[in-house]
Structure formats: structure tokens, C-alpha cells
Amino acid sequence: MSAFWFRRLWQTVLTLLTMLTLMFFMFRMLPGDPMATVISPALYPKAQETLRIQFGLDKPLWEQYFVYLKNLAVFDFGLSFHTGRPVADEISGRLLNTILLVFPSMIAAYGLGALVGAIVGWRRGSKIETVLVFLSTSLQSAPVFWLSMLAILFFSIRLDLFPIGHIVSPGMFPEENWRMYFSADFLHHLALPFMVNTLYQFCFPFLLMRSSILATVGEDYIELAKMKGLTDRRVLYHHAMRNSLLPLATTLPMTLGWAVAGSVVIETVFSWPGLGLLMVEAVGRSDYPVVQAAFLLIAVLTVAGTLIADLLYTLLDPRIVNE
Amino acid sequence: MSDTTSVIDVRNLDVVYHTANGPAKALFNIDMTISAGERIGLVGESGCGKSTLLKTIMGVLPPNGEVTCGAIHLGSTDLLKLSEDARRKTRWAEISMITQSALNALNPVKRIDAQIIEAVRAHREISKADGKALVAKLFEMVGVSPERAHDYPHQFSGGMRQRAVIAMALALEPKVIIADEPTTALDVIVQDQIFTRLRALQIERGFSMILVTHDIALVVENCGRICVMYAGMIVETGETHDIVRRPRHPYTIGLLNAVSVLGSTKEPIAIPGSPPNLFDKLEGCRFAPRCPLASALCHGQVPPATPLDNGHSVRCHHWEQADEFARRASDPNVWGTAVQSETT
Amino acid sequence: MNTLMTFLRITWKSTSGRISLSIFGACLVLAVIGPWIAPYSPSDRLYDDAGKLLRLSPPTWDNLLGTTVLGRDVFSQMLWGARTAMLVGLLTALGTVVIGLNFGLIAGYFGGRIDAILMRITDILLGLPFLPFIIVLLSLTDRNIWTIILAMTFVMWRSTARIVRAEVMSLRQRQFVASARTTGASDVDILYREIAPNVMPLAVTSITFALAWAIITEASIGFLGFGDPNVFSWGSIIYDAYASQMMYRAPWWVVPPGVAIMVLVTSVYFMGRAYEEVINPRLQERM
Ligand SMILES: Nc1ncnc2c1ncn2[C@@H]1O[C@H](COP(=O)(O)OP(=O)(O)O)[C@@H](O)[C@H]1O
Ligand SMILES: [Mg+2]
Numbered sequence: 001m002s003a004f005w006f007r008r009l010w011q012t013v014l015t016l017l018t019m020l021t022l023m024f025f026m027f028r029m030l031p032g033d034p035m036a037t038v039i040s041p042a043l044y045p046k047a048q049e050t051l052r053i054q055f056g057l058d059k060p061l062w063e064q065y066f067v068y069l070k071n072l073a074v075f076d077f078g079l080s081f082h083t084g085r086p087v088a089d090e091i092s093g094r095l096l097n098t099i100l101l102v103f104p105s106m107i108a109a110y111g112l113g114a115l116v117g118a119i120v121g122w123r124r125g126s127k128i129e130t131v132l133v134f135l136s137t138s139l140q141s142a143p144v145f146w147l148s149m150l151a152i153l154f155f156s157i158r159l160d161l162f163p164i165g166h167i168v169s170p171g172m173f174p175e176e177n178w179r180m181y182f183s184a185d186f187l188h189h190l191a192l193p194f195m196v197n198t199l200y201q202f203c204f205p206f207l208l209m210r211s212s213i214l215a216t217v218g219e220d221y222i223e224l225a226k227m228k229g230l231t232d233r234r235v236l237y238h239h240a241m242r243n244s245l246l247p248l249a250t251t252l253p254m255t256l257g258w259a260v261a262g263s264v265v266i267e268t269v270f271s272w273p274g275l276g277l278l279m280v281e282a283v284g285r286s287d288y289p290v291v292q293a294a295f296l297l298i299a300v301l302t303v304a305g306t307l308i309a310d311l312l313y314t315l316l317d318p319r320i321v322n323e
Numbered sequence: 324m325s326d327t328t329s330v331i332d333v334r335n336l337d338v339v340y341h342t343a344n345g346p347a348k349a350l351f352n353i354d355m356t357i358s359a360g361e362r363i364g365l366v367g368e369s370g371c372g373k374s375t376l377l378k379t380i381m382g383v384l385p386p387n388g389e390v391t392c393g394a395i396h397l398g399s400t401d402l403l404k405l406s407e408d409a410r411r412k413t414r415w416a417e418i419s420m421i422t423q424s425a426l427n428a429l430n431p432v433k434r435i436d437a438q439i440i441e442a443v444r445a446h447r448e449i450s451k452a453d454g455k456a457l458v459a460k461l462f463e464m465v466g467v468s469p470e471r472a473h474d475y476p477h478q479f480s481g482g483m484r485q486r487a488v489i490a491m492a493l494a495l496e497p498k499v500i501i502a503d504e505p506t507t508a509l510d511v512i513v514q515d516q517i518f519t520r521l522r523a524l525q526i527e528r529g530f531s532m533i534l535v536t537h538d539i540a541l542v543v544e545n546c547g548r549i550c551v552m553y554a555g556m557i558v559e560t561g562e563t564h565d566i567v568r569r570p571r572h573p574y575t576i577g578l579l580n581a582v583s584v585l586g587s588t589k590e591p592i593a594i595p596g597s598p599p600n601l602f603d604k605l606e607g608c609r610f611a612p613r614c615p616l617a618s619a620l621c622h623g624q625v626p627p628a629t630p631l632d633n634g635h636s637v638r639c640h641h642w643e644q645a646d647e648f649a650r651r652a653s654d655p656n657v658w659g660t661a662v663q664s665e666t667t
Numbered sequence: 668m669n670t671l672m673t674f675l676r677i678t679w680k681s682t683s684g685r686i687s688l689s690i691f692g693a694c695l696v697l698a699v700i701g702p703w704i705a706p707y708s709p710s711d712r713l714y715d716d717a718g719k720l721l722r723l724s725p726p727t728w729d730n731l732l733g734t735t736v737l738g739r740d741v742f743s744q745m746l747w748g749a750r751t752a753m754l755v756g757l758l759t760a761l762g763t764v765v766i767g768l769n770f771g772l773i774a775g776y777f778g779g780r781i782d783a784i785l786m787r788i789t790d791i792l793l794g795l796p797f798l799p800f801i802i803v804l805l806s807l808t809d810r811n812i813w814t815i816i817l818a819m820t821f822v823m824w825r826s827t828a829r830i831v832r833a834e835v836m837s838l839r840q841r842q843f844v845a846s847a848r849t850t851g852a853s854d855v856d857i858l859y860r861e862i863a864p865n866v867m868p869l870a871v872t873s874i875t876f877a878l879a880w881a882i883i884t885e886a887s888i889g890f891l892g893f894g895d896p897n898v899f900s901w902g903s904i905i906y907d908a909y910a911s912q913m914m915y916r917a918p919w920w921v922v923p924p925g926v927a928i929m930v931l932v933t934s935v936y937f938m939g940r941a942y943e944e945v946i947n948p949r950l951q952e953r954m
Binding site: 011014015016018019023026027137138140141142143144145146147149150152153157254257258260261262264265268269276279280283284286291292294295298299301302303306 | 787800806887915929931933935936
């Protein structure tokens, strides 16, 4: 058990390390002036020189690599080309914004998807089942940014129910402090992207739960549960669904990671100041330190998601424990 | 007609499965009576409808299965006429079942004691302490250490899981326990242990038991009465010693032949051919295509259940030739003729 | 080629398979002939009879899907976009499956060290945030359609490899492999003659997934503004509409490319499902 976790943790660290290394070389090896991705070409030559020494860019590559790792360990991502401020400061609030957008809607989508998928799978062959399967497959096939635009077109512009984007109304919170997150204005801005993302993310758990319930229905333990005289609902919720939750639970954190990665798109449409939007903007401005930091943070979230997936799986499936 | 001691009385039961290829007539005209405290065996080749019959009795037919006619009396109530909820309450409390694949019958992600208590709770309140005591008692009865009750199914061996399911079946002290091929997945030694235990429990507790198997030898060893099933019909039923000594149906003769129960040194002979396709029209005796005694009558008309002495009953137009046929039946060539004549 | 014919034959058996195959086939035909039947060049600015630029004209007989803010014909852009979607989708799916299939076969068959290393690589790729990674990659290199295809293939083969590997591991135990070995067949022979045909159905299913994913991702990249600037793609049409800030006044500009993506990808999913239902009898039974 602990050996398993040790190995799992070690794998995660290895994955992250490989990713960091990949980034390091990608940013330094690709065509163009390697310096240009680390130090802003817009600075005076003198200032550039100072930074070059500070980041060890005058040293051989392998030494630079260790300086890079050391800096990462203390969250020193360098200075933003754009604002000149430390990247860590630029990024800190953005992480929270992304999490606030992605996690609640993912949890809602998974809860809803699992429930509806289970009920529909249990009463198989109904009209609703056919319609829902078709709808969710189509929804899943549509690009989420396009769905978002349609939602804005309809709910914000036609019906004027929600603001068109951003996290709060301009000028409401000039300081951007924590108070912002507890305002009705924030929730009002969150509502539409939350709904779109929930709807979009709903499809996968729904389809997965449905097919997993369909596979469970024929199992012997479901038949026995019925023969024991349990009510239909109890058989569904305590046996069929309980067991089908397993494949779902294992995918949740992983898709959580993917959803964070995918939030790039939805944040862009809704001008939501999260990590994804920051990254896209930074790429547009060739602000490489910010790009790199945002990317690494998203990667950490993704990898952490996978790790949590395994943890959940172990908790839910007693069969794993003894192996 | 209705015996006061009968617990379950199945009358004229027909079941079809609706499939993409049309309806499959899985059960036809089933009559079967289970008396209080008896052990009755139900034998027949795989696919002849044994599990279907049991599922119909338990009321857990798959969605595509339909009872098209008949009655299943439990005491004086017709189970088929009960509302779903009333029906649910009879399950396990009155009739419980040890399923064909007990290995997969336990939910892998729930602890065994919880699964047993869950069955009890579906029918009556039980406190935590009482539940625990009950499970301990049941485990002792089936011969598993009560300390293991809190384990997960995967921590049990096959035999232990089978015992756990038996414990579960005993939990509500039902009138009838059905065992559907309870030991097919187990090795012979464990199989023996389980049957010994089941017999002992049955004698001690006095419930009725339906033992279902494709292995007639097991039934002969364990049951007082036998029902022989073929392609959805009960073709012969009677006391075990009557059936073993004087089988009246050619199919029964073939089955007995195939295992040579009587301890003879003869090579066992399998009945050539295979059961009919349930989608076909199936006129006349369903065994006729494989039967050396079959005549035009057999192909045209379903044989009625003919009552003989001592509760013995047979569905065969030519049962009177049985004794003569039984003597020839040990010759494989006798069986070959029927199949050949059918294919030509 | 054989696999393709089998796929078509099997998928054609069910109604949903027939419908989705027809839709996909129609898209494929449009992708091939689209640029020839397009009424205008997608980047031409159109003027009306009075010589005024046709800005944001709603759909008319001349411009079936109206015009953009720059006076370009949306319908013609859509036809060119179909070519991009198909090209990117099919090439990425093909690359994904070729790489994934081979890695999966080798990892599953040889096991041991090779397997451990290959699986570690897929672990890392699995943790790689897909879209951000491609954006970073595109930000550091040329933005053209080939880079996009390469970048997507680089990340996407991981899933196919894992699925194939698991299947190969179970196939390796089977009788036919053992008997092939006793006849003295080499590893390569066993792998590609005995085992590979048996994992083809899985590979086909994962092609459909890769195809669907690639089409959506290419659109997302286009929408984020990292697409190939010399190529019209459905995603970049939506991006142009979005960037012009006029999309809310011109639904004919935004709606069609999204619908096209949705219909095409849905047909791909249903194609895959129809195929799987026939291949996997357990699924079929449930329906
Ligand atoms: N859900 C079902 N749908 C269609 N046919 C079924 C179904 N279940 C069983 N059958 C068919 O009914 C017949 C009887 O099956 P079963 O009762 O399981 O036989 P046994 O238990 O004697 O082996 C078999 O031919 C089987 O194929
Ligand atoms: Mg059976």
C-alpha cells in the first residue's frame, strides 16, 4: 500500500520534472534568439546584461538548467516582459480565478451527469434516453467557444440577463481583493460561463455513466440484490450506481486537469482573467516568462488531477487495497 | 387437488423472451409442486430453461422476459397477481436463492456482513448489534469463521463465497431456498463439503429446497424428488428412486445413461444432437427430433402429462415402451438412428 | 485498405451508421471539390452594383451565407474550411494511430523494460495540458497547418498506445500466439501477422476518437488565433467574427462554422459507435 503510494508519488515527480525539462529546452532550443525568450529585448542593453547574469544565462546550458530548477523551487519565474513585475505576482490571482471557474462547474457536471446517466441507463430503451444520448453527443462535438458565443448572443445580448464577460463589472473592485469573490456581482459574472461549462462537461460523465450502468444491469450481484427484496431505487443507488461510480471517479480528476487545460478557450471567450487567458495574452505579447509560468502551473494542476484520481480510486475500490 | 403441504405450486406456466429474432419460447406448460420440507431436484441440459423458471419464481426475469400464462402459488397467494411492492416483500423472506455464479453474486465493493444485513433490513428493522450477532450465527452455521464477516468478497475463496451466499439465503429463514447450480464453479472436494452442509442445514431447519443442476448424479444423491426438464418443458417428474429404477421418458433414460449413475462400468453415452431452437415453431414433442422412439404422433402432438403411480408423471406418447427401450439404450447405435433419420 | 472496407461494411449495417457515414462522406466530397465549386475566392472583397463594399450582408442568393465585415463570402470560406478540417483531422488521426498502434504493439508484446519506458512516456504525455502545450509550441515555431498536425499527433498517440497495449497483453497469452511461436515464427511475424490484425478493431475505434478530437482542437487553435494565417478553417472563421466584435450582429457569420464542426464531429462519433456495436457483441446486446 505505502509502497504503491511511494511509487505513484515518485512517478508524479518524475513526470513533472520531465515536463519542466522539456519546457526548458523547448524555450531555449527553438529557432530564434534563445535569450529573447528569457530576457525582454525591449530593455536597455545594460539592464539586459544584469538580468543575463542574474539568470545565469552567461553560463553553460546545463548550469542554466540547475539555476532554472532552483528558481522554480522558490517560485521565481523571472520578470514579465510586459509589466516588468515578477511573474509570480502576475500569476497568483489568476490561478484562483481559473479554479473558481472550472472546479464548481466540473463538480456540478459530474454530479448531474452521473445521476441522469444512471437513471437513463437503468430504464433503458426509453425515448428520453435516445434523445439525451443524441443531444449530449452533439453537444460534445460542438466547440465550446462557439457554444459560449451562442450563449452570450442569446442570454446576454438578446435577453440581457448576464454580463458579456469579465469577472466583475469594471470599476467595481479597483483593488481586486478577496472581497470581490463574495460579491453578487462576481456570481452574476460567473453564472453564464459556469452554465456553459457545466452543460458542456455534462456530456462525458453522462455517456460514461449510462454505458457503465448498462453493463452493470446484467451482473449477477444486481440480480441478487433484486432477489433480496431490495427496492428498485435501492438496487440502483446502492448497487448499480455505486459500482458504476468507480470508472467515473477515476476519470473525474483527470478530466479536471484536462478541463483546466481546456479552460484556455472558455476564459478567452468570456474574458475571464484566469491562467488560460493570461497564457493566450502572454503568447500574443511574446511575454515568454509569463507563458512558461502559466503553462507550468496548468501542467501541475493536470498532473495533480491524475494523482488525485488514483487516490480516489483506491478509496472507492476495496479490491485495490490488498494488491 | 391442492395439497395442504405444498409451499410453492407452479401451474401451467409459459414464459417467452422477446428478442431481435422474435419471441423465444423458453418455458412451456410447466407444472411443479414443492412440498414443505422436501428437497427437489430440477435437472436438464444447459439452456433448457432451468434458470428461467427460477427467475420467474423469484420475479426477476430480465426486461425482455414475459410470463404469458400460468400461476405461481405461494401458499394461497398467486405471486404473479401481486403488486410489485407486495411481490418484493415476498422475495428472500419467503423464497431465497443461492445463485448459479455465487462467485459474482456478491457485490465486490461492499463488505459481506453489510450485504447480508441489507437483505434483512429490506424486510424488517434490525439493530446494529442484532445484525452483527445474526451474521455471526449465520456464518457459524455455514462453517465460516465469523471474524471474516467484515471482509470484502475478493478476500474470500470461491468456496467461502458460496458459503457466504448460503448464509445470506438463510438470513430470513425462508420457507424455500433455491440453489441454482450452486457448485458448478467449485472443485469436487469443496462441492462435496457444500452439499453435505446444505443437506444438514435443510434437515435441521426444515426449509424446502430446489436444487437445480445439469448433473443428474448430484440430484440423485441429494434429492427425494426429481423434475427432468427438456427445452422448456418438464418431461418427467417423480420420486428419485422411482425415476432411477424405472425411468419412463427416453430423455431421462438418456441422461441416466450419460452419467451411468448405477455404478456400472459402462462407458457413459451422450445423447447425440442438440436441443431445438426455441425460435422455431416447435410442434409436438420437443424431444422427438432426438428420440429413437419418435413416431408421427410425436412430431404432430404435444404429449400430455400422464400420471403414473406414486406421483410419478411423464410426458411421452410411448412411455409404455420405456422398459424395453432402457435395455437397448446402452447401445450408442440406438441413439444414432434418430438423429440420422431426422437429417435425411 | 482492407480494414477500411471492413469498417465501411460493418458501419453501414445500422441506421445510425448509415446516416453518419453519409454525412461524413458528403463532408469529404465537399472537402475535395469545395474550392472548385466555391462561388468566390474566400479572401475576395465583394462589392455591390453600386460599387460599395458588401459589409456584413445577410444571406442572399449571391452570398448564400452572407458576407463578413470585410465583405468576404462566408459560404466560400466554409467550403475551404471543410478542406482544412478534413485534412487536419484525417492526417492527425492517421499519424496518431500509426504511432500509437506500433508503440502499443511493441510495449504490450515485449513487456519488461521497453514496456516500462514506453508507458512512462505516455504517462508524461497524459499529464501534458493538451491545448496549452500546442499553443506554446505554436508560439515558438511557425504557425502553419503542418506544425499543428505534428503537434497534435505528438500528444495524441498516447491514448491509442495504451488501449492497444492492454489488448496485446491479453492476446499474447492466447493459444494462437503460442502455436505461431512453436512453428518458429519470428517476433516481428507474430506481432504484425498474428497480433496486429486482432487489435485492428480497437485501432479503428481510436481513429474515430482521434479524428473527432483533431477537428475540434484545430478549430480551437484557429479560434485562439494561432491557426495558419494562410488557410481558412472553420475555427478561424469564428475567430474573425469574434475578433471583429461584429459577430453579435451577424449570426450568419458565426453560426454556420460551428454547426459544421458539430455535425461533422457528431457523425464521426456515431460512426465509431455504430462500428463498435457490431464489433463488440456485449454492446449490441444491450441496445
Ligand atoms: N434474457 C434472455 N433473452 C433471450 N433469451 C434468453 C435470455 N435468457 C435466457 N435465454 C434463453 O433461454 C433459454 C433458457 O436459458 P436458461 O434458463 O438460462 O437455461 P439453463 O439455466 O437451463 O441453462 C436459453 O436458450 C437461453 O439462450
Ligand atoms: Mg442456468
